[in-house]
Amino acid sequence: MSDVIKIKRGVDIKLVGEAEKVFAPAKQVETIAIKPDDFHGVRLKLSVKEGDEVKAGTPLLFNKDNEQVKFCSPVSGEVAQIVRGAKRRILEVRVLADKEINYEDFGAADPISLDREEIINKLTASGCWAFFKQRPYNVVANPSAQPKAIFISGFDSAPLAPDLGLLLDGQEKEFQAGINALAKLTPGQVHLGLNADKAAGRTLSGVKGVKVTKYAGPHPAGLVGVQIAQLDPINKGEKVWTINPEHVVIIGRLFLEGKFDARINIAVTGAEVKEAKYHSTIVGAPIKNFVEGNTSDKKNRLISGNVLTGTKVDADGYLGIYDRQVTVIEEGEDPEMFGWLIPKPDKFSISRTLPSWFQRKIGEVTYNLDTNMHGEPRAFVVTGEYEKVFPFDIYPVQLLKAIITNDIEAMENLGIYEVVEEDFALCEVVCTSKTDVQKLVRQGLDLMKEELG
Amino acid sequence: MKALHNFIESKLKPPFDEGGKLHKYWPVYDGLYTFLFVPGHTAHSGAHIRDGIDLKRTMNTVIMALVPTLLFGMWNVGYQHYGALGIDATFFEQFLFGAIKVLPMVVVSYGVGLGIEFLFCVIKGHSIEEGFLVTGMLIPLIMPVDLPLWMLALSTAFAVVIGKEVFGGTGMNIFNPALLARAFAFFAYPSFMSGDSVWINTSVKEGQAVVDGFSGATALGDLATTGATNYSPLEMFLGTIPGSVGETSVLLILLGAGLLIFTGIGSWKIMLSAVVGGTVMGLIFNTFAPYALSPEQQAFMAVPFWQQLMLGGFAFGVVYMATDPVSGSQTDTGKWIYGFLIGFLAIMIRVFNPAYPEGVMLAILFMNTMAPLIDHYVIQANIKKRKKRAELKTAGA
Numbered sequence: 001m002s003d004v005i006k007i008k009r010g011v012d013i014k015l016v017g018e019a020e021k022v023f024a025p026a027k028q029v030e031t032i033a034i035k036p037d038d039f040h041g042v043r044l045k046l047s048v049k050e051g052d053e054v055k056a057g058t059p060l061l062f063n064k065d066n067e068q069v070k071f072c073s074p075v076s077g078e079v080a081q082i083v084r085g086a087k088r089r090i091l092e093v094r095v096l097a098d099k100e101i102n103y104e105d106f107g108a109a110d111p112i113s114l115d116r117e118e119i120i121n122k123l124t125a126s127g128c129w130a131f132f133k134q135r136p137y138n139v140v141a142n143p144s145a146q147p148k149a150i151f152i153s154g155f156d157s158a159p160l161a162p163d164l165g166l167l168l169d170g171q172e173k174e175f176q177a178g179i180n181a182l183a184k185l186t187p188g189q190v191h192l193g194l195n196a197d198k199a200a201g202r203t204l205s206g207v208k209g210v211k212v213t214k215y216a217g218p219h220p221a222g223l224v225g226v227q228i229a230q231l232d233p234i235n236k237g238e239k240v241w242t243i244n245p246e247h248v249v250i251i252g253r254l255f256l257e258g259k260f261d262a263r264i265n266i267a268v269t270g271a272e273v274k275e276a277k278y279h280s281t282i283v284g285a286p287i288k289n290f291v292e293g294n295t296s297d298k299k300n301r302l303i304s305g306n307v308l309t310g311t312k313v314d315a316d317g318y319l320g321i322y323d324r325q326v327t328v329i330e331e332g333e334d335p336e337m338f339g340w341l342i343p344k345p346d347k348f349s350i351s352r353t354l355p356s357w358f359q360r361k362i363g364e365v366t367y368n369l370d371t372n373m374h375g376e377p378r379a380f381v382v383t384g385e386y387e388k389v390f391p392f393d394i395y396p397v398q399l400l401k402a403i404i405t406n407d408i409e410a411m412e413n414l415g416i417y418e419v420v421e422e423d424f425a426l427c428e429v430v431c432t433s434k435t436d437v438q439k440l441v442r443q444g445l446d447l448m449k450e451e452l453g
Numbered sequence: 454m455k456a457l458h459n460f461i462e463s464k465l466k467p468p469f470d471e472g473g474k475l476h477k478y479w480p481v482y483d484g485l486y487t488f489l490f491v492p493g494h495t496a497h498s499g500a501h502i503r504d505g506i507d508l509k510r511t512m513n514t515v516i517m518a519l520v521p522t523l524l525f526g527m528w529n530v531g532y533q534h535y536g537a538l539g540i541d542a543t544f545f546e547q548f549l550f551g552a553i554k555v556l557p558m559v560v561v562s563y564g565v566g567l568g569i570e571f572l573f574c575v576i577k578g579h580s581i582e583e584g585f586l587v588t589g590m591l592i593p594l595i596m597p598v599d600l601p602l603w604m605l606a607l608s609t610a611f612a613v614v615i616g617k618e619v620f621g622g623t624g625m626n627i628f629n630p631a632l633l634a635r636a637f638a639f640f641a642y643p644s645f646m647s648g649d650s651v652w653i654n655t656s657v658k659e660g661q662a663v664v665d666g667f668s669g670a671t672a673l674g675d676l677a678t679t680g681a682t683n684y685s686p687l688e689m690f691l692g693t694i695p696g697s698v699g700e701t702s703v704l705l706i707l708l709g710a711g712l713l714i715f716t717g718i719g720s721w722k723i724m725l726s727a728v729v730g731g732t733v734m735g736l737i738f739n740t741f742a743p744y745a746l747s748p749e750q751q752a753f754m755a756v757p758f759w760q761q762l763m764l765g766g767f768a769f770g771v772v773y774m775a776t777d778p779v780s781g782s783q784t785d786t787g788k789w790i791y792g793f794l795i796g797f798l799a800i801m802i803r804v805f806n807p808a809y810p811e812g813v814m815l816a817i818l819f820m821n822t823m824a825p826l827i828d829h830y831v832i833q834a835n836i837k838k839r840k841k842r843a844e845l846k847t848a849g850a
Contacts, residue, residue: 013502159502235843307501329502332495337454339491340509347505352716353514354505371495375507376487378582379624382511383778384720384785393839395784398832413836421499428500432511433624438499 004196005230007217009391011350011426013159015307016368017276017328019267021166024277028099032075032284033083033092033318034060037311039071039130040442041139041449044090052079057104057126057260060093068143072127074262074283076102092318097282103259111181111255119184123251126260130321131247135228135240137449138420138442147241149188149232154204154245155195155215157222158306162267162325165201166278168245174252175203181251183209186241193227204245220391225423229392234417246324250283266319270303270328271368272296287317290326301371303327308425309438332372340375347374350388350430378433389426392418396427400437403444408451411444420445458490480574484581508623512583514718518709519590519773523559525705526698527551530598533653533695539664551598554654555698558593561602565609566592573618584623584630584779585613591631591773594699595766595814596638597651604642608634628821629780632770632814639814647811649674652695671695673765677807680752689763700769703762710772719776722785723792727771728762730796735761738804753804761800770813771796780821784831791827795820 036044043064048054054077059070075097083092106126111119120143123129132141141147155164168175182190189211194200196214213231215221224242234240246264253261262283268290269276275294287302292315295302303310305323319326348367349356359365386396394415402410421438428437468475469482486492487509496503531547531554542550566589574581592609612634617626639646649670655663668675672694675682684694692702700706713719735758742754762768775781775795782791795816802812809815 015502233842235839235846237843238846301495301501303501309499310501312501327501333493335458335490335493337458337490340507341513344505348502349505351504351506351511351718353510353718356505369502371501372491373494373496373503374491374505375503375509376492376494376580378508379622381508381584381624381779382718383781383783384788385717387785393835395832395835397783398828413839414832415835415839425500429502430504430506432504432506432508434503434507436498 004214004216007215007221007226007230007391009387010218010220010389011430012157012218013307013348013369013429014364014366015159015269015329016271016366017269017273018160019162019269019276019278021163022277023265024268024275024279026280027289029075029097029282029285029289031080031094031096031286032073032282033094033286034071034073034284035092035318035320036061036090038321039140041137041446042069044071046082046090046093048079048093050079050082053077054079054095055102055104056262057106059127060095061090063140066142066144068124069129069140070124070127071130072104072260074127074260094318103261106254106258106260108258109255111177111184114181114184116184119181122254123181126254128247128251128254128260131243131250133242133322135225135234135242135420136417137445139449141239141241145239147186147188147239149191150182150186150241150243151191151193151224151228151231152210152243152245152248153193153222153224153227154200155193155198155222156306156324157195157219158308158325159219160267160269160325160327161222161306162265162269162278163198163201164204164245165199167265167267167324168203168249169201170203171249171252172203172206174249174256175245176207176209176252177255178248178250178252179207179209181255182243182248188232191227191231192245193222193224195222203249217391220389220423220426223422225418225420226391229418233393236412236417238417244322244324264324266290266324266326268294268326268328270307270326272298272300272328272330281319283319283321285319287313287319287326288315291315291328295328296330299331299333300328301331303329307369308429309422330368330370332370334372336372350385351432373434375432375434377435380433380435382432385430385432386427389430390424392423394418396424399444400435400440403440403447406447408448411448416444416448461486461489478575480579480581481571484571484574487580508583509586511718512586514716515587515713515773516590518712518719519587519594519699521705521708522594522699522702522769523555523590525692525702526594527555529692529701530554530654530698532693534655537653537655537663537667537669538657538661540661550654554598555593557602558596558598558600558605558698559590561606562592562609563589565606566613569610569613569618573622577622579622582623584617588612588617588630588634592634595631595635595697595769597646598654598698599651600638600642600645604638604645608638608641611637624779626779627825628818629774629777632774632818632821635814636818639811647674652697669695671765671810673803673810676753676756676764677803677810678749680749686760686763689760697766697769700766703768706768706772713772713776719772720778720781720788720792722788723776723781723795724771726789726792727775727796727799730793730798731762731767731771731800732758732796733793734797734800735759738800750804753807758800761803765803766811766813767796767799770799770817774813774817775820780824782824782827782831784828786831786834787824787827790831791820791824794823 061071063069080096134141192210196216399414530551535542612630616630616633672684738754799813799816
């Protein structure tokens with residue numbers, strides 16, 4: 001039995017449009033796209049050109065600075081289009097998918113009998129390496145580095161987040177094989193965080209070879225960063241790798257079957273979705289597979305990911321590689337007369353200046369929130385509000401001010417190595433001054449990475 | 454509503470737009486537009502949903518918390534006036550008299566302050582920020598009723614320009630602007646800000662006269678000079694005593710404090726620790742009262758600590774001024790220290806230096822200066838902890 005760690009600071013924002021716990025009929029994935037923007041800070045080079053035939057597991061892109069790290073196609077088919085933006089920056093590599101996927105063969109092998117080197121070679125060759133994230137800096141991990149531990153969060157506490165138990169159901173064998181591979185990568189431990197208040201599902205609760213810790217409390221309890229901070233905070237010079245459990249399953253398949261089989265399950269959620277359900281699909285699938293004919297007629301925002309950290313996508317866009325959810329909410333473009341004065345009950349707030357606190361007090365309330373800012377950007381004025389939703393031993397406002405002033409020493413002292421953008425997402429939501437907190441944190445991480453590497 | 458919005462967008466906005474004739478005055482348009490409407494801006498980066506609170510709502514909550522003291526202050530001005538003249542007046546007459554005296558102060562304070570804010574915003578091209586909405590309300594509440602309006606205007610101008618705009622506007626200031634206005638008036642025009650004749654309006658019409666034996670001193674002024682006052686603790690609590698316009702009623706200030714604490718806008722940590730600080734200093738004085746040099750001093754030091762908390766501007770300062778998030782301590786631990794020292798110093802200054810019986814003002818301004826230092830040490834503790842953790846780790850490995 002593992003101890004329960006209680007996360008006190010945070011808030012659950014309950015939204016309308018939770019996914020029903022059933023799977024929608026599977027739709028054929030006709031195209032997929034790999035988006036370089038998902039791999040922040042990596043300088044990428046193409047290894048294919050338009051018209052090339054690829055298999056699932058054929059590299060599409062590779063890291064210019066570390067050619068070992070490849071980004072592979074999750075499907076077989078023809079490279080249809082390379083979408084470029086300003087300065088010929090690559091935005092998307094689109095692949096037209098075959099009906100039946102052909103896989104590159106990487107050879108099945110039991111990770112227990114392989115050494116670290118061999119496992120890394122397999123993971124990098126097949127494209128699975130892209131799933132490993134490194135902290136500090138929140139970038140794709142460097143295979144030549146030694147992480148002090150690997151952390152996996154086994155539950156998602158974000159608004160409308162899918163139930164990972166359901167997402168991973170029936171994949172015990174694959175998950176275990178993936179964990180066995182991960183165990184070889186670090187001299188430390190592989191940590192798995194589970195929700196103390198909810199059953200984790202067979203796949204996660206039955207796994208061996210990991211250190212399980214249970215967490216109770218509101219979001220961001222499910223963020224891997226919070227879990228790292230509780231167990232083994234990152235010090236200067238240390239590295240920790242993180243990975244999503246659904247990607248551990250993909251790694252597991254690589255070792256069991258020898259192929260890069262990037263099928264995943266996701267949840268389609270949000271107030272403006274007609275049928276909020278779970279979907280079986282492939283990494284990089286087109287958003288239209290989930291929203292076409294499935295959203296209201298309002299002007300909506302399509303988000304790949306959740307409402308806190310997700311990316312705004314167009315109807316012809318694609319699912320982000322690290323996302324396990326699509327959310328659709330209304331755009332809030334209507335100006336509101338005396339909106340700052342009238343205490344309307346349809347707004348969420350952690351302060352008690354709006355009836356929101358009372359609604360949450362008397363019972364389960366779900367909000368139908370739009371994307372309106374509810375105010376204009378201002379300088380930092382109110383104090384103590386980030387701290388209510390930020391369960392780190394870090395002074396968030398002071399760290400942000402250090403970032404604004406590009407003060408590298410102060411950033412380091414104040415704990416920038418321990419955080420990534422998503423850890424600050426709730427601060428951004430509750431901010432009275434409407435500060436773009438996540439953007440600032442990214443800016444700080446980029447500067448640190450550039451200066452200190 | 455929609456029609457009004459369309460009218461503003463189509464008729465009023467164009468000249469202020471980029472390239473329009475009045476583009477220079479965009480902040481003025483923007484200020485008025487955002488007063489009427491929360492704009493339909495949507496989140497562009499980061500979180501897609503946002504909290505319903507903004508700075509306007511925050512500031513508005515503080516103003517709500519101030520309204521009871523303002524209304525009471527108006528009535529009290531009239532009550533004191535008619536009391537001094539020995540005239541029986543109805544509640545309405547008292548309120549009306551006070552309103553006629555106090556409203557111009559509010560108008561001057563807002564007019565001058567917002568005027569300067571608008572000017573700075575137009576020059577600097579940044580949008581108009583809400584900070585002055587509270588400051589403009591606070592300034593008349595902490596001034597004596599008989600302060601000439603031009604002095605009030607000058608103090609306000611000083612506070613806005615030197616106290617705030619030179620630092621970059623709302624959120625950037627070091628001192629609480631409203632207190633700075635008071636400090637300016639206090640040191641520039643001491644005879645209008647202290648003594649026995651400024652707290653009660655004793656303007657007489659023909660046939661009226663001040664009653665025999667009238668003293669216009671405040672309860673705190675009495676105690677500081679003679680060690681005794683005729684006002685009862687109940688009067689101090691209810692606020693039917695002379696003083697600055699809004700500071701007298703502890704009861705209504707507590708009501709305001711309740712709203713600020715409940716909504717989370719005002720820091721209960723600062724308020725509570727300031728009261729604790731004042732209590733501690735009060736108790737120390739009570740204990741050492743017999744050893745004071747003069748009998749007046751002895752009597753003042755012997756004033757029960759709980760009465761000290763109700764005297765003068767202590768309650769008002771602690772609830773509305775010390776809790777200013779910009780000029781106060783920003784860390785949780787810092788807030789405890791900051792609040793405690795404000796309470797402690799306020800009572801100390803008041804008793805030790807009868808020339809400045811209004812110790813709260815000086816205590817808060819002093820602690821405004823000290824707040825960054827307090828925060829610095831609180832944050833250093835966090836930094837040390839982090840470094841120690843890293844060292845332990847390397848030592849262990």
